[in-house]
Amino acid sequence: MTEETLWSLLQEVKDPEIPAISLVEMGMVNKAVVEDGIVRIEVLPTFVGCPALEIMKRNISEIVGAAEGVKEVHVQFVFEPAWTSDRISEVGREKLKTFGIAPPPDLLQIEESFEAACPFCGSSQTRLDNLFGPAACRSILYCESCKNPFEAMKPV
Amino acid sequence: MNTDQKALQELLFQLADDDFILAYRGSEWLGLAPHIEEDVAFSSMSQDTMGHAVMFYEMLEELGAGTADDLAQLRKPQDFRNAVLVERPNGTGHYMEQPNYDWAYAVARTYLYELFKWVRLEALMSSSYQPLVQISRKMMTELRYHLMHWQTWTKHLAGGGQESRDRLQAAIAQVCQDIEGLFSFGPHADAIVAAGLIADASTLKARWLEKASDALAKNGLALPDAFPAPSHDGRAGEHTEQLADVLNTLSEVYRLDPAAAW
Numbered sequence: 001m002t003e004e005t006l007w008s009l010l011q012e013v014k015d016p017e018i019p020a021i022s023l024v025e026m027g028m029v030n031k032a033v034v035e036d037g038i039v040r041i042e043v044l045p046t047f048v049g050c051p052a053l054e055i056m057k058r059n060i061s062e063i064v065g066a067a068e069g070v071k072e073v074h075v076q077f078v079f080e081p082a083w084t085s086d087r088i089s090e091v092g093r094e095k096l097k098t099f100g101i102a103p104p105p106d107l108l109q110i111e112e113s114f115e116a117a118c119p120f121c122g123s124s125q126t127r128l129d130n131l132f133g134p135a136a137c138r139s140i141l142y143c144e145s146c147k148n149p150f151e152a153m154k155p156v
Numbered sequence: 157m158n159t160d161q162k163a164l165q166e167l168l169f170q171l172a173d174d175d176f177i178l179a180y181r182g183s184e185w186l187g188l189a190p191h192i193e194e195d196v197a198f199s200s201m202s203q204d205t206m207g208h209a210v211m212f213y214e215m216l217e218e219l220g221a222g223t224a225d226d227l228a229q230l231r232k233p234q235d236f237r238n239a240v241l242v243e244r245p246n247g248t249g250h251y252m253e254q255p256n257y258d259w260a261y262a263v264a265r266t267y268l269y270e271l272f273k274w275v276r277l278e279a280l281m282s283s284s285y286q287p288l289v290q291i292s293r294k295m296m297t298e299l300r301y302h303l304m305h306w307q308t309w310t311k312h313l314a315g316g317g318q319e320s321r322d323r324l325q326a327a328i329a330q331v332c333q334d335i336e337g338l339f340s341f342g343p344h345a346d347a348i349v350a351a352g353l354i355a356d357a358s359t360l361k362a363r364w365l366e367k368a369s370d371a372l373a374k375n376g377l378a379l380p381d382a383f384p385a386p387s388h389d390g391r392a393g394e395h396t397e398q399l400a401d402v403l404n405t406l407s408e409v410y411r412l413d414p415a416a417a418w
C-alpha cells in the first residue's frame with residue numbers, strides 16, 4: 001500500500017462525535033507511514049480526556065487494517081506537536097458548519113471569551129450561553145438574528 | 157529505584173491524585189448544581205480533570221509503577237499523594253441522601269485549586285522530564301476555559317447581594333485552611349526540585365498568591381492574611397477518613413473483578 005492510499009483511507013475515518021468530518025480534516029493525523037505492510041499512525045488528541053479517543057483508535061485500526069497488504073496497524077496518541085483548533089482544514093471548517101457547528105475562531109482573537117458567527121444564518125449577532133457544551137470541545141451559543149441556539153468548537 | 161526515579165514518581169502521583177480526587181468531588185455534583193447548564197459545564201470540566209489524571213497515571217504506568225487502572229482503583233488511602241483540600245466533602249450529607257452541598261465552597265475550592273494547577277502546569281513547561289512539558293502545554297489550553305468559567309461564577313456570587321457575597325468570602329476562608337497543603341511536594345521535595353522536575357514550592361506559592369489575589373480583587377474579595385499549617389500532609393500519605401470513603405465508592409465496581417474488560 002502506498003502512503004497516498006493510506007491517507008485516502010484515513011479520510012474515511014470520521015470523528016465519532018461529528019460524523020460529517022474526518023480525522024484528517026480535523027487536523028488530527030500527524031503522521032501516517034507504511035513500511036512492509038506495517039502501518040504507523042500518529043494521532044493528536046483534541047482534548048486530553050476526550051472519551052472518543054479509544055473509538056477513533058478502533059475505527060482507524062478497522063478501516064486501515066482491512067486494506068489489502070496491511071499486516072499490522074499501530075495507532076499512537078502524541079502531544080508533540082500539540083493539536084490546536086487552527087489545524088482544522090478549510091474543508092473541515094465548512095463541513096462543521098453544515099453539521100450546525102460553528103468552526104472555532106482564530107486562536108489569536110480570544111482574550112477572556114470568544115465570538116463565533118451563526119452556522120445557520122451567518123450572523124455575527126451571537127452571544128455565548130455556556131462555555132461548556134455537550135462535549136468538552138464545544139460551547140453553546142445563541143443567535144440573536146435567527147433565534148437559534150448552536151454549538152461552536154472552542155478555540156484551543 | 158534511584159533518587160531521581162523516586163522523585164519523578166512521587167511528583168506524578170501528586171499530579172494524578174490531586175486531579176483524580178477533585179474530579180470525583182466535582183462529579184458528585186451531577187444533578188445537584190444550581191441549574192442544568194451548570195450541570196453540563198461542571199460535568200464537562202470534571203471529565204477534563206479526570207482525563208488529566210488518567211494521563212498522569214499512564215505516565216506512571218510507562219515507568220513501571222503498575223497499570224493506570226490499578227493505580228487509580230486499588231491503592232490504599234495512605235498511598236495517595238493528593239493534598240487534603242481536594243478530598244474534603246462537598247458539604248454534609250451524601251449525594252444519594254440529603255446532599256447539603258455548599259455551592260460557594262465548590263466555586264471557591266475549584267477556582268483556587270485550578271489557579272494553583274495553572275501555576276503548577278506553567279512550571280512544568282520547563283520540566284527536565286519531556287513528557288510533562290508536552291502534556292502541560294496541552295492541559296493549560298483546556299484549563300483556561302475552566303478559569304474563565306470560575307471567574308464568571310466568582311463575579312456572579314460576589315455581586316449577588318450580601319448573603320451570597322458573605323458566603324463566598326466564608327468559603328474562600330474555609331478553602332484557605334487547607335491551601336498550604338497544595339504547595340508541599342512532600343518528603344521527597346528536595347529530590348524533586350534537584351532533579352529539575354519543577355520549580356520549588358515557595359516559587360509556586362508566590363505565583364499563586366499573585367494570581368489568586370488578582371482574581372479575587374477584581375470582585376472585591378480577598379484571601380486571608382495567613383494560611384495555617386495543614387492538618388494532614390497529604391503528600392506524605394496522611395489523609396482524613398473522607399478519602400477512604402471516596403476510594404471505597406470509586407473503586408467498588410472495579411474491585412468486584414479487576415480482570416474484567418471494559
Ligand SMILES: [Zn+2]
Nearest residue numbers: 118121143146
Ligand atoms: Zn443565526
